[in-house]
Amino acid sequence: MSRRFSPKVVTANRLREGDVVYLTADDRWSPLHTEAELIEDEAHAQLRLLHAAAQKLQVVGAYLADARPGPNGPEPTHFREEFRSRGPSNYAHGKQADGKQAELPNV
Amino acid sequence: MYDYTDFDESFVRARVAQFTQQVERRLDGSLTEEEFRPLRLMNGLYLQLHAYMLRVAIPYGTINPRQMRQLAMIAQTYDKGYGHFTTRQNIQFNWPKLPDVPAILSALADVGMHAIQTSGNTVRNVTADHFAGAAADEIEDPRPYAELLRQWSTDHPEFQFLPRKFKIAITGSPHDRAVTRAHDIGLRMVRNAAGEPGFEVLVGGGLGRTPIIGAVVRDFLPVADLLPYVEAVLSVYNTLGRRDNKYKARIKITLQETGKEELSRMIEARFAEMRPLFGGADQRLLEDIRAAFAPPAFRNAPDGAFDDFYKADPVFRAWADTNLAAHRAPGYAIVTISLKAHGQTPGDATAEQMRLIADLAERYGHSEIRISHEQNVILPHVHKSDLPALHAALSQAGLATANIGLVSDIIACPGMDYCALATARSIPVAQEIATRFQELDLEHEIGPLKIKISGCINACGHHHVGHIGILGLDRAGVENYQITLGGDGTETAAIGEKMGPGFAYDQVVPAVERLLRTYLDLRTDAGETFLAATRRLGLGPFKTALYGEGARDAA
Ligand code: SF4
Numbered sequence: 001m002s003r004r005f006s007p008k009v010v011t012a013n014r015l016r017e018g019d020v021v022y023l024t025a026d027d028r029w030s031p032l033h034t035e036a037e038l039i040e041d042e043a044h045a046q047l048r049l050l051h052a053a054a055q056k057l058q059v060v061g062a063y064l065a066d067a068r069p070g071p072n073g074p075e076p077t078h079f080r081e082e083f084r085s086r087g088p089s090n091y092a093h094g095k096q097a098d099g100k101q102a103e104l105p106n107v
Numbered sequence: 108m109y110d111y112t113d114f115d116e117s118f119v120r121a122r123v124a125q126f127t128q129q130v131e132r133r134l135d136g137s138l139t140e141e142e143f144r145p146l147r148l149m150n151g152l153y154l155q156l157h158a159y160m161l162r163v164a165i166p167y168g169t170i171n172p173r174q175m176r177q178l179a180m181i182a183q184t185y186d187k188g189y190g191h192f193t194t195r196q197n198i199q200f201n202w203p204k205l206p207d208v209p210a211i212l213s214a215l216a217d218v219g220m221h222a223i224q225t226s227g228n229t230v231r232n233v234t235a236d237h238f239a240g241a242a243a244d245e246i247e248d249p250r251p252y253a254e255l256l257r258q259w260s261t262d263h264p265e266f267q268f269l270p271r272k273f274k275i276a277i278t279g280s281p282h283d284r285a286v287t288r289a290h291d292i293g294l295r296m297v298r299n300a301a302g303e304p305g306f307e308v309l310v311g312g313g314l315g316r317t318p319i320i321g322a323v324v325r326d327f328l329p330v331a332d333l334l335p336y337v338e339a340v341l342s343v344y345n346t347l348g349r350r351d352n353k354y355k356a357r358i359k360i361t362l363q364e365t366g367k368e369e370l371s372r373m374i375e376a377r378f379a380e381m382r383p384l385f386g387g388a389d390q391r392l393l394e395d396i397r398a399a400f401a402p403p404a405f406r407n408a409p410d411g412a413f414d415d416f417y418k419a420d421p422v423f424r425a426w427a428d429t430n431l432a433a434h435r436a437p438g439y440a441i442v443t444i445s446l447k448a449h450g451q452t453p454g455d456a457t458a459e460q461m462r463l464i465a466d467l468a469e470r471y472g473h474s475e476i477r478i479s480h481e482q483n484v485i486l487p488h489v490h491k492s493d494l495p496a497l498h499a500a501l502s503q504a505g506l507a508t509a510n511i512g513l514v515s516d517i518i519a520c521p522g523m524d525y526c527a528l529a530t531a532r533s534i535p536v537a538q539e540i541a542t543r544f545q546e547l548d549l550e551h552e553i554g555p556l557k558i559k560i561s562g563c564i565n566a567c568g569h570h571h572v573g574h575i576g577i578l579g580l581d582r583a584g585v586e587n588y589q590i591t592l593g594g595d596g597t598e599t600a601a602i603g604e605k606m607g608p609g610f611a612y613d614q615v616v617p618a619v620e621r622l623l624r625t626y627l628d629l630r631t632d633a634g635e636t637f638l639a640a641t642r643r644l645g646l647g648p649f650k651t652a653l654y655g656e657g658a659r660d661a662a
Pocket residue numbers: 520521522523526527528529530561562563564565566567568
């Protein structure tokens with residue numbers, strides 16, 4: 001019995017800046033988790049990942065991360081992805097400082 | 108201190124030029140990430156959770172004011188105004204951008220610094236006792252040997268592709284402040300029956316997923332034999348070490364698989380071959396290096412106002428009691444500047460703080476600065492008459508926290524706030540423990556205590572050798588913290604014992620508080636440290652403190 005596919009987003013780090021980005025449905029790399037394309041189908045996820053991995057001059061280390069729908073767009077489900085979408089907890093650096101933090105009701 | 112020779116300088120410059128081109132070729136697409144990744148790692152550049160991270164070596168923890176100012180400049184120009192000092196006597200910049208890295212490396216080369224061999228399966232930055240050259244209990248300054256090892260291991264063609272990374276620690280004192288027993292090679296200076304200095308050589312120590320205390324393969328190695336002997340160890344390891352399984356590749360596993368006797372025999376056999384080949388060149392080099400580590404001209408002056416201040420000013424007294432250590436020269440003290448202000452990130456210094464430390468080292472400290480593996484900064488040579496003025500200047504910059512060796516002087520690795528390998532956060536746990544015990548105003552009463560926190564099994568935060576060790580794990584998608592007790596990183600080294608089920612993030616501080624209240628209740632008197640109490644009482648009462656009655660057997 002195959003398990004239900006849990007929804008995913010494609011995420012990576014930008015080659016030049018190293019910051020975390022998410023692949024949107026219209027093929028942009030957004031710093032906002034909420035703007036990511038929430039992928040509900042496994043085959044489509046693999047295609048989107050291939051598409052991301054091909055963009056060698058934009059991003060590094062693309063992978064699929066679990067996510068779930070939220071009121072403002074996709075939200076991370078695992079705490080690691082939550083931190084990546086926000087920035088470190090010891091300083092207001094990274095996305096939370098750039099005003100690019102996703103509005104997450106649970107954080 | 109040791110200044111780069113023309114050879115060092117041109118080597119580092121050549122590497123900067125090479126890497127500059129490699130970055131250009133990555134940015135224009137001629138190099139793929141697969142091709143570029145090993146190249147950037149060879150130059151200390153990692154990609155972490157939120158950004159790149161550049162790891163710069165501070166060989167044996169010794170740095171001069173000019174270099175410190177350059178680190179401040181880099182922090183301000185290319186990063187977010189601070190740097191993070193690590194347990195490996197490195198500094199990490201958490202936010203560099205890839206196109207800026209060549210300029211950063213070039214700025215480092217300007218002051219004789221680099222990021223070479225801070226990654227990869229090579230001999231990493233050789234770490235040393237942070238009180239080297241100053242400690243009252245020292246037999247000899249270990250840094251000339253560390254520098255000899257640095258020169259020998261840098262770009263050593265035979266040891267660029269070892270089975271795994273290789274860490275050497277060295278101390279010139281019988282009291283081990285460099286955790287030599289938890290390194291691939293640990294060198295602890297001792298004297299033989301004739302009073303000559305030599306090294307006790309330990310091999311195969313290490314923390315990580317399989318913590319092991321190193322085995323003594325030589326009780327006494329004459330100092331002149333250091334290089335051929337270390338080369339023999341590396342050579343045997345390079346042959347025997349497993350390349351088929353990353354988790355079994357460190358020399359500690361080689362030691363376990365081969366057995367101490369057979370491994371020692373092989374090392375000695377190889378050493379017998381190596382030794383004649385060295386022909387004395389290493390000893391001549393060592394002599395030159397030694398000259399570069401000549402002690403400063405210590406002042407012979409009265410202690411001045413030290414005693415008066417000590418008596419009159421309780422804030423100064425508290426700081427002097429915790430942050431000073433005994434110096435070998437009369438009238439001098441070793442000053443540890445705490446980078447552990449309560450609630451701050453352990454090991455972080457702002458650019459302003461770095462500049463101030465550089466200024467103060469020049470004004471009061473014979474221009475010498477050290478970085479400790481405990482993530483603090485040391486001014487190794489301060490005359491006691493200058494301490495009140497130094498303390499006042501440090502206070503103004505938030506650098507006069509009187510907590511060295513206490514609850515809040517916590518080692519914490521970057522954990523999941525930065526590190527891509529992390530399974531949980533460590534920094535905020537350290538911040539919260541420190542803040543809590545400041546509120547309780549208990550840390551001076553508790554006395555000497557080492558809490559060490561790692562954000563994953565790799566144990567960069569040395570949790571196994573913490574009196575209280577905390578390891579952050581991911582348990583089914585939630586941060587969970589395992590507590591170990593009774594670890595010790597000194598010459599009486601021990602690996603801490605796991606207590607039982609882990610604690611949720613918000614339960615760690617209360618758990619530590621229960622442990623320490625139990626200790627205060629049970630200690631014989633204020634002279635019995637936490638570690639001594641765990642050894643006398645066993646871990647039972649502490650397990651009960653963590654889990655309650657009845658949990659002792661179940662846990
Ligand atoms: S212990 Fe783990 S989380 Fe901490 S710095 Fe090392 S690898 Fe990263």
